[in-house]
Amino acid sequence: MxxxxxxxxxxxxxxxxxxxxxxxxxxxxxxxxxxxxxxxxxxxxxxxxxxxxxxxxxxxxxxxxxxxxxxxxxxxxxxGERDPVVPSAHQHLVPELPEETLLFLLGSRYCETDLLSEAAWALFHTAPLGWGRVQAICDFVHQHITFGYAHARATRTAWEAFNERVGVCRDFTHLAVAFCRCMNIPARYCTGYLSDIGQPPPYSPMDFAAWFEVYLGGQWHTFDARNNSPRIGRVLIARGRDAADVAxxxxxxxxxxxxxxxxxxxxxxxx
Missing domain, CATH: 2.60.40.2250 (Immunoglobulin-like)
Structure with a gap:
């Protein structure tokens, strides 16, 4: 394709x-x-x-x-294939993580792990480790935040998105990334192109998109809290800790x- x-x-x-x-x-x-x-x-x-x-x-x-x-x-x-789904991907204990992933466990400009840690553990401590826990986070964020371009604000953080419950794709991604880090899962912010290939109409106006990747089972995997379903045709532009790194x-x-x-x-x- x-x-x-x-x-x-x-x-x-x-x-x-x-x-x-x-x-x-x-x-x-x-x-x-x-x-x-x-x-x-x-x-x-x-x-x-x-x-x-x-x-x-x-x-x-x-x-x-x-x-x-x-x-x-x-x-x-x-x-032309949808994002891979690997339910068996396991979660690594922190001492087992490769050094290059450790940065993506820490709080950052838009992902305040210190403020969200208590909520994260209350919400997701019973979710299965690994893929199931990340999917539980995506399910929650997808339902918790109402999407709308009118809600866009360049300074909104994960903590603010959690409390305001509105936002655009970067807000969904920041909150999901912060929750993953709170649960000791390395997570990095991604930006790029995302088409509507394979999706039913009507289509929204095209924009750059935000999603995230987590380190499970020895490799990085793609998740998307905004759309919350595997998609076709992601084209990555940049990765970082959050939107501040990939403006x-x-x-x-x-x-x-x-x-x-x-x-x-x-x-x-x-x-």
Missing amino acids: HIRVGYELIYDCPQPTPMLLSLHIHFTRASDLVVPDHLITRPSVPITAYRDSFGNWCSRIVAPKGELRLSTDAVVNDR LTNTFGPNTLKSFQVWTHEVSGAL
Whole structure:
């Protein structure tokens, strides 16, 4: 299966503005790129590429004064299969965990494990260890939070989402990640493209999506508290502790986001 993915972001800057961009498809999908996701800027500006501390591919630019258009239009080869479900994946005791997973047990900017630990143990201590416990967390978060773009707030934390009970996909993900960490399950935040392939209409407006991965049974597995069902055609962009680590754009100066478009859909026929 071939999936077309891309975006167009238009900013207006009253002065030259440095930007850090996390918009490239993750290096683990590099061999799947049929048409590369080159970052195109209009007007053209110098771009410096780098890898962040989590291994994500990122870019640095200085946006000129005035309007700046950032875009890409790529094609990705995908297996066309739903997210794997592995009910037998077991939970590791903390002393058995690989060192590289330990960071994802700790609290972070948007995932306050200290505030949520008591609630997490009260809610999930009877859930079966491993896959069943993570699924119980997803079931709870999926029912607990009401989704709506009108509820979006860039500063909302997992603790606030738990109490306010509204949010968008990043809020579902932050709360589920925090609960998993409280239950000693390493969990990392993911952002990327998620199509409606295999889903019945009506379809929501397309956007970048957030989901998470947990370390069970010696490997990382995908979970999605917002949709709470295996999906087809996830295309990862970046991973981190929470949304602060994988912000699509970080701007260092005043700016206005004038337009925001994302697309991801199956490509039919020859390219």
